[in-house]
Amino acid sequence: MKIGLTIAGSDSSGGAGIQADIKTMTLNGVYAESAITALTAQNTTGVLSVLDSSPQFLKDQLDMIFDDIFPDSVKIGMVSNSDLILVIAEKLKEKKAKNIVIDPVMVATSGAKLLKDEAINVLKNELLPLADLITPNIPEGEILSGIKINDEKDMQKAGKIISEKYNCACLLKGGHKINDANDYLFENKKGVWFKGKRIKNKNTHGTGCTLSSAIAANLAKGYDMENSIKMAKEFLSNALLDMLDLGKGSGPMNHAFDIKDSYKKLCEK
Ligand SMILES: Nc1ncnc2c1ncn2[C@@H]1O[C@H](COP(=O)(O)OP(=O)(O)O)[C@@H](O)[C@H]1O
Numbered sequence: 685m686k687i688g689l690t691i692a693g694s695d696s697s698g699g700a701g702i703q704a705d706i707k708t709m710t711l712n713g714v715y716a717e718s719a720i721t722a723l724t725a726q727n728t729t730g731v732l733s734v735l736d737s738s739p740q741f742l743k744d745q746l747d748m749i750f751d752d753i754f755p756d757s758v759k760i761g762m763v764s765n766s767d768l769i770l771v772i773a774e775k776l777k778e779k780k781a782k783n784i785v786i787d788p789v790m791v792a793t794s795g796a797k798l799l800k801d802e803a804i805n806v807l808k809n810e811l812l813p814l815a816d817l818i819t820p821n822i823p824e825g826e827i828l829s830g831i832k833i834n835d836e837k838d839m840q841k842a843g844k845i846i847s848e849k850y851n852c853a854c855l856l857k858g859g860h861k862i863n864d865a866n867d868y869l870f871e872n873k874k875g876v877w878f879k880g881k882r883i884k885n886k887n888t889h890g891t892g893c894t895l896s897s898a899i900a901a902n903l904a905k906g907y908d909m910e911n912s913i914k915m916a917k918e919f920l921s922n923a924l925l926d927m928l929d930l931g932k933g934s935g936p937m938n939h940a941f942d943i944k945d946s947y948k949k950l951c952e953k
């Protein structure tokens with residue numbers, strides 16, 4: 685059994701964060717471990733409050749994980765302050781973690797800020813250089829590249845800048861209304877598009893978390909970067925296509941679309 689680790693925040697509504705990551709890794713055939721950076725009180729309409737883990741407690745979680753069941757890949761999501769970012773950077777280096785996927789979560793789909801302004805430079809200088817892959821959305825891509833992104837040409841420029849700056853692969857995600865949900869990978873001096881049909885579904889809470897943890901699961905299983913992304917995008921599209929409709933805002937997807945019949949029976953009991 686291959687092992688995936690998610691280092692991220694808990695989403696009380698279950699659609700994003702740690703909860704989305706564990707479901708995604710599990711349903712992609714990988715055993716999931718978790719180190720929780722923060723508890724959020726949130727639902728599909730927004731984030732009410734956030735309780736950060738202490739740096740010492742995050743350190744303890746990472747020690748217990750790495751010293752026992754060593755993960756084959758690591759996905760990092762919401763980390764709201766610089767002290768926690770520094771703990772993660774130090775531990776990833778100390779433990780020689782591999783296959784590191786960083787989703788540089790800054791703002792939730794609902795609009796809530798999940799990364800403090802003071803932490804952006806620490807994220808850029810200490811954590812991103814450790815990544816094998818960074819998966820920014822368009823607004824995050826603008827902050828990391830320093831350029832405005834208005835079309836697919838700009839996505840290509842920004843993806844190249846980010847990849848070269850942090851010496852890793854960069855998957856710039858096009859979910860934010862620029863195009864047909866096409867994502868752009870820049871890796872080893874070359875770019876490739878992952879085409880996606882935009883699905884008419886307002887329930888996109890947790891798409892970024894789901895994509896990055898599916899990629900991490902595939903890397904854990906030994907797939908290369910391009911195939912890991914291709915399969916992860918398929919998984920995400922299928923979860924969106926299931927048209928689950930929960931909550932008053934932008935709701936979660938159905939990660940368990942693939943086991944629907946047996947799952948449905950369980951739900952009916
Ligand atoms: N309506 C949609 N239909 C199909 N794919 C989508 C849709 N919205 C987002 N995606 C895909 O979901 C993934 C996450 O993208 P995005 O929403 O940009 O990230 P984030 O959740 O970090 O803001 C990307 O692969 C993107 O192309």
Ligand SMILES: Cc1ncc(COP(=O)(O)O)c(N)n1
Pocket residue numbers: 692693694695700701702724761762789791792793794798888889890891892893
């Ligand atoms: C704990 C946590 N982590 C990440 C996200 C971002 O997810 P999304 O941008 O898809 O809302 C979130 N809403 N909550």
